[in-house]
Every structure is written in structure tokens, then in C-alpha cells.
Amino acid sequence: MQLILRRLQLGSGVVLWTYLFLHLVNHALGIWSLDLAGRGLTLALHLWHSVPGTILLYGAAVLHFAMALHTIYMRRYWALPPAEWIRLWAGLSLPLLLIRHAVTTRLAASLYGFEPDYERIVISLITSGTQGLQLALLAPGWIHGCLGLWFRLRHHAMVRRAKPALFALLVLLPLLSAAGFFRMRQAVVAMHAILPAPDPTLVVHQLTLNAWRHNLIVLYLWLVISAFVAGQLRNWFDRRRTRDSLR
Template sequence: MRPVLHRLQLGSGVVLLIYLFLHLVNHALGIWSLDLAGHGLALALRVWRSVPGTILLYGAALLHFALALRTIYGRNHWALPLTEWIRLWAGLSLPLLLIRHAVATRLAGSLYGFEPNYERIVISLITSGTQGLQLALLAPGWLHGCLGLWLRLRHYAIVRDAKPALLTLLAFLPLLSAAGFVRMKRAVVAMHAILPAPDPKLVAHQLALDAWRHNLVTVYLALVVSAFLAGQLRSWLERRRSRKAALNV
């Protein structure tokens, strides 16, 4: 089963990495204009909100998370190289981004009819003071995906030869995305003498959306901690059985 699980982990990770790549590129389009970024967002919504896109994205996210929990549960020691610690930290932050994104856009749209565009999104982030958090959560997920893909494919000569270009993409795409978001923020602020309130649908149902977000984050963290504690208990029981077996020999 191990090769199958590795392929499933790689496949689901690639789907999530493509999602993050397109998300970062979409933000980066804001460097040129808010309208161009808006067209990119409309296209992305058509792709990811379609039935195949929804199944692919959220199916990949659930599968990747389930395999991550299995890895956490099955690990007997945590003396990891620095690269693995970085990848683990970055990967565990990715579901936090997906939860925020799913609640603020998909759930708000499905339950309350909110139709996101970049002007509404920027206004909502500014008024809630979470624009920095949104940018901060994108980069670790991108880092996790790129490191995971590199560790899986680095034994191929063509991948090793492309290392400088890959490092450039790894470093500069989040920077371009942040620059695009800042440019869009300035454009939105310049459009209004007084920044308007967020979309009324979001305001009216903000408490319900916050509750959804809080509950999903709580469940996510509880699953991660439970997998870790259960794995430690399993490891302790295995060591105890091994010591008893050695004493009985």
C-alpha cells in the first residue's frame, strides 16, 4: 500500500499546488489593474466552483489532510531535518487558508448569495483587519507544496537542472502576489473617498460565518493534536511490548 499512498499524496498535493499557483498569479495580476485581476478571479471561480473543480479541489484537500494525519500518527520519532520541519509547519498552515477561503467565499456564496469580486474582497479584508493574515497564509502553503514536489522529483536530472528557475519561482511568485494585492488595495481605497462597508450579505451573516470558521478550525486542530497523541501512545505501547519481549527471552 505504501507506493499507492505515496502516489495519492503526490497527486493530491499537485492539485493543491496548482490551486495555490493560480491563486498567487491571480493576485499578481493586480499589479497591472484591478479589472485584470477581476477577470482572472471570475475565471478561477468558474473552474473551482464547477462540479468537477469542487470535487477535485476539496477531494484533494481532504485526501491530503487524511494522509498527513496518517503520517503524524505513524511517526515514531520527531528528530527531523530542518527542511522537513519547515515543510511540516508550512503544510499544517495550508488548511487554515483553505478554511478561511472556503467560509469567506464558497460557503458565503452557497448559503447567503455572496458573489465575490476583488473590490468586495479587499474591502472586507481591510475592514476586518485580516489582509496581512491572508497574505501570510498563502506563502507557507506555497512553500510546503514546492518543497514536497522537490523532495519527490529531485532525483530526475531535468528537475535538478531546473533548480535555479524553480528557486526563482518559489521566491518571487509570493512577492509578486503580495505586490499585486497591495496595488489592488490602493486602487480600491483611491476609488472611494470613504471606504464603504463590506457587502451587506457578509455583514448580516458575519456571526454565522465566524462560527463556521471557528468550528472548522477547532475540528482541524483537534484532529492534528489527536493524531499526534494517538501516535505517541501507539509508539509507547510498542516500546513497552518490545521491552517485555526482550525480558522474556
């Protein structure tokens, strides 16, 4: 059973890591032009918004999160090495940042027909003052995924030999993505003497989208805290049962 769970966790993690990798590459295309990044976004939307892509991506996200809750519940000791703490922080902080992005793009597209493109997205981020959040959005998930893959695959000689190249990928891709976003921001600002208002679809349904965002964040935090508290209670009962059996 443990082997099956580990394989499910690894498989779902690889799907999510692939999504993050393509998303970072897509942002990095903005270094060359807004149009090139837009073409990459169109391809990504065809991939992830298709029925198979949606099932694969969101199925992997739900499965990976369920595995994380199971790990939190089952963990008996929290004396972890620094790399594990970094991976844990990165993995748990990603949904807090990602929920805002998912509600504004995917949920708005599914419920209200909002069609995202980089010009609309950048204008929305600038006018709302959340462009810094966009830059920080994918970094925790990227770090979490890379560390998770390294911990699982580092016993392979080929992976150990490729460590310098993998470390370079870990560091450089988010930097290129940030540079691409800054370049797209400059391009959008240069196109407009005065930035237009955000997309009317987002404006009209802003209160509803904010409610979705708030409720999803509360649900996420409640599930994580509940798994931790339930695990600690189980550990306390186990220790008490052990002490009673030794008397």
C-alpha cells in the same frame, strides 16, 4: 500499499499546488490592473466552483489532509532535518489561515449567494483589518507544496538542472502576488473617498460565518492533536511490548 499511498499523496498535492499557483498568479495580475485581476478571478471561479472543479479541489484537500494525519500517526521519530520541519510547519499552519478565507468566500457563496470580486474582498479585508492575513494566507501552502514536490522529484536530473529557476519561482511568485494585492488595495482606496461597508451579505450572516470558522478550526486542531497523541501512545505500547519480549 505504501506505493499507492505515496501516489495518492503526490496526486492530491499537485492539485492543491496548482490551485495555489493559479491563486498567486491571479493576485499578481493586480500589478497591472484591478480589472485584469478580476477577469482572472472570474475564470478561477468558473474552474473551481464548477462541479468537477469542486470535487477535484475539495477531494484533493480531504485526501491530502487524511494522508497527513496518517503520516503523523505512523511517525515513530521526530528528529527531522530543518527542511522537513519547515515543510511540516507550512503544511500544518496553512489550514488555520485558509479556513477563514474559505468560510468568507466559498461557504458564504454556497450558503448565502455572496458573489466575490476583488473590490468586495479588498474592502472586507481593509475594514476588518485582516489585509496582512490575506498576504500571509498562501505563503505557507506554497512553501509546503514546493518543498514536497522537490523532495519527490529531486532525483530526476532534469529537475536538478532546473533548481535555480524553481527557486526563483518559489521566491518571486509570492512577492509578485503581494505586490499585486497592494496595487489592488491602492486602486480600491482611490475609487472611494470613503470606503463603503463590507458586503451586506457578509454583515448579516457574520455571526453564523464566525461560528463555522471557529468550529472548523477546533475540529482541525482536534484531529491533528488526536493523530499525534494516538501515534505516541502506539509507539509507547510498541516499545513496552518489545522490552517485555526481551526479558
